[in-house]
Amino acid sequence: MNYVRSLRAATVKAIEGLMASGALPPDLVLDAVAIDMPRDPSHGDVATNAALVLAKGARKPPRELAGIIAQALRSLDGVVAAEVAGPGFINLRFDDRFWHERLHEAVAAGAGYGTADVGAGTKVNVEYVSANPTGPLHVGHARGAVVGDVLANMLAAVGNAVTREYYINDAGAQIDQLARALHWRYREAAGETPGPMPEGLYPGEYMVPVAHSLHARDGGAWLGRPEADWLGPLGDYAIAAMMDLIRDDLAVLGIHQDVFSSERAGVARGGVDAALVALDAKGLIYQGVLEPPKGSKPDDWEPREQTLFRSTGFGDDVDRPIRKSDGSWTYFAGDIVYHLDKLNRGFDVLIDVWGADHGGYVKRMQAAVKALSDGRVPLDIKLCQLVNLLDNGQPVRMSKRAGTFVTLRDVVDAVGKDVVRFVMLTRRNDMHLDFDLTKVREQSKDNPVFYVQYAHARCCSVLRNAVETMPDLVIDHGAAPLDRLVDAGEIALIRMLASWPRTLEGAAESHEPHRLAYFLGELAAAFHGHWNRGGDIPSLRFLVAEDRGLTQARLALVAGVRAVIAAGLGIFGVAPVEQLR
RNA sequence: GCACCCGUAGCUCAGUUGGAUAGAGCGCUGCCCUCCGAAGGCAGAGGUCACACGUUCGAGUCGUGUCGGGUGCGCCA
Known part of the structure; x- marks a missing residue:
């Protein structure tokens, strides 16, 4: 039970009583009346700004109005004092019995204390982690994972119907590289010596067991054949293996998401066409040529006509391409498909948790959701800043190229899931966070x-x-x-x-x-x-x-x-x- | 060049959606165990809320501009 909320209701009711009795004009708008808790205890247990925000409409000086309202508030249950202070605040003080009742509520509710139904069953989708399925999760992912998970917990606790979701970026060139890395490891597993691994593949050791299990299943079936034969099937195999890996990592952190949405599946079932039709029907799709970016102009820039989404109509800075020059879809197109899918599933509120390096995509994504939902569904995007991993004050060196980055699992093994989860929440999500492996174990x-x-x-x-x-x-x-x-x-x-x-x-x-x-x-x-x-x-x-x-x-x-x-x-x-x- | 995020005590950061005299931890100074866990607590010192205008009863909070740091900027995901 949120007593501040019920107290505000009682205050509004009291003022309405004054309006009905003629003590105050009948047309006051009470929306701005607020109850807050002063930091200075001498200002009472709670304070209301009612007289300050209503003075103009009531055509009375704030302090005089405050006196009238304060008199009415003195009869509220538990109120022992209602004093006019400062420019026209009304400070309320409660008797001990009021607080004893609050304690009684807390004890009766136990660990469920604070849960509420103010969400009224609002359907909220929280999408978080959504790491590319090309390897295990590292520490950087842990922050977004915890922020998203706890956000979902909070929303559920106050009565929202929450879906926890993961978007799998299983399309695009990176998956081909993943498939090639698997094939290289697979040849190794089959007893060949494939030579040095080409640049751009995923060199991490974690592909070794995947290759062995593939070899155990299929034997030498993929040896000595052209890439075109195995690229697709091995890509599928690798994605499935990587998602198993990632799900295990998340489980170690205590995270279990409800829905895993595949980019590839969305595109395959014709999602892009559907999204395009929806946007085109609103006149938001056109062929056009973009201006080059002003400062850092790419060397190989040349004007090209492409399919564009008119995101500038929804707060974006430039219109955004949804199709590459070779005819395939951009990443943004896939994301539009995915968010349209979320809208079609009937969510009232969308929340995405992203890394701060994706900040440049916020406006276009919000523009797309605004366009597709006709402004009805808000999309809040939480950007998580980097985590600086330290050990006793010294930065932990990581090299993604050499595959020597610290995995989420390493950190959980070192300090435990509970510590990781708590520490990730000790800073606002858009602030840098120092995570010192030594300090968080200190008692x-x-x-x-x-x-x-x-x-x-x-x-x-x-x-x-x-x-x-x-x-x-x-x-x-x-x-x-x-x-x-x-x-x-x-x-x-x-x-x-x-x-x-x-x-x-x-x-x-x-x-x-x-x-x-x-x-x-x-x-x-x-x-x-x-x-x-x-x-x-x-x-x-x-x-x-x-x-x-x-x-x-x-x-x-x-x-x-x-x-x-x-x-x-x-x-x-x-x-x-x-x-x- | 443009967009987004950040700028609060020596350091790391909160600031109750615009409220009254701006807070905490670390560090510094001085204290508190015959006592339910001192693995803790109390007190003190420390501020031009980056800067300048503006909005109003009231601005760390909202708007515009400037400065400084970070992130990103068509055919990467």
């Missing part, structure tokens, strides 16, 4: 994963201790006398727990999973702080042997903290730790 507050896990483990520790030291204590968090929680630190902790549903909704709506990482860090800090207060002031400790009711109430608070941390980590796909080693 100190420098390590955000550890810090949050430590808070969770401490919660578990207290609950374990309660059972041990007070064996006859009845532990039923739902029935605990929460009115015993009156300490300012306790109430502050509850206030933070209560803001979790709002944080989750906000992060989901804005497609920003990193916000949850920061929230968890702040909650952990608040808990550690409160914990240590018990060191200075023994009466604030969670376990008070001579006061069972107080202990029960505080255990409920601990259970609430544990629930929210577990809920957040659950959305991250990270297992909460109950005990540190």
Whole structure:
């Protein structure tokens, strides 16, 4: 339950009451009325800008209007103070009972706390990873993989119907090169000595077992035959093998996507024609000649007439070619087909997670979706910046050419899936991220994963201790006398727990999973702080042997903290730790 | 040349969709274990939010321009 949301509804209702009674003009538009949580605690538990945004329409000075509205808000349930402050804010303060109810909700909901139905079943498609099927995933892919997966988790948690999807770029010249690499390894597997591998093929060792399994299946059937005979079949074989590899890599990260869409299959079933017809019907396809790019003009530039999509009508900078000069389709054409397919499957919202190096394609893709959906379906594209892999502060050298890049699997093997997932979310997705293999394994507050896990483990520790030291204590968090929680630190902790549903909704709506990482860090800090207060002031400790009711109430608070941390980590796909080693 | 992303404390970064006196971690200084896990906590110092105009009750946040860094720019995917 998002109490800020319900409080806004109550505020709007109160103002409407004033409008109906004639205290305020009847035609005020309340859309801009907002409830937010001031950073300065002296400004109350929540504040509303209602008087500021309505002053003009009400033809009253903001502070005078604020006084009228504040009077009405004082009768809301749980409100003990409504003060006019600053230019016309109304600061609301709640009684402890209000917060005790919030804690009760959190404890009752457990690790499911914060889930909501505000998504109302909106069909959302999240496409992520979509790495070319030419080799195992490397660290760079891990970021997009985690961002996409957690984005999907968040959206699902607030009530959207989410499909997790992977787009397989299994067409084009790269697949021919993959097939040639497989054939070269296959000759090796068959006992031939094929000589040095030609430039441009995929030299990685990972093709060796694929070649062996091919040889085991087909024997020497593909030896000594012209390329045209085997290029297609071996390409198919290699793609299937690479996708198995990639699916395994993703599984290691805890990722299981629902749909794997093939570029080649889309084109083969006539998707390009369908897309072309759809766009042509809107008058968006024409034959034309593009201007050369101004700054870095390619040496071999010559004007050519090509089939173009009028993307400039939808916010793009130039119209984009969808057909190459040799008559085959561009990559963009395949992507149009794919996104039209997503639209045809009835999604209300599309989200693509891409690497930042694809930023130049955002506008044209959004233009295409806008054109194909007549502006009805938004396409949000999340660009993920590079991950700098470090080891104890030193960059880890990687050479893709030599095939010595660090794979996703290497990193997961080194630090574990949970650490990889969490760390990938500790920066906004469009910021560079340093990933230090040494630092993320440290057990100190420098390590955000550890810090949050430590808070969770401490919660578990207290609950374990309660059972041990007070064996006859009845532990039923739902029935605990929460009115015993009156300490300012306790109430502050509850206030933070209560803001979790709002944080989750906000992060989901804005497609920003990193916000949850920061929230968890702040909650952990608040808990550690409160914990240590018990060191200075023994009466604030969670376990008070001579006061069972107080202990029960505080255990409920601990259970609430544990629930929210577990809920957040659950959305991250990270297992909460109950005990540190 | 054009487009997109970024510019906030010495460093690495948040900033609740435009709110009040801009925050956290690291680093620095000084403190806190007879005590539920000190693997932690408290306090202090540290700022022209790159710069300049503009929009309004109010701008780190929105608009325009400038500077600086990154990414990309027809027949690669």
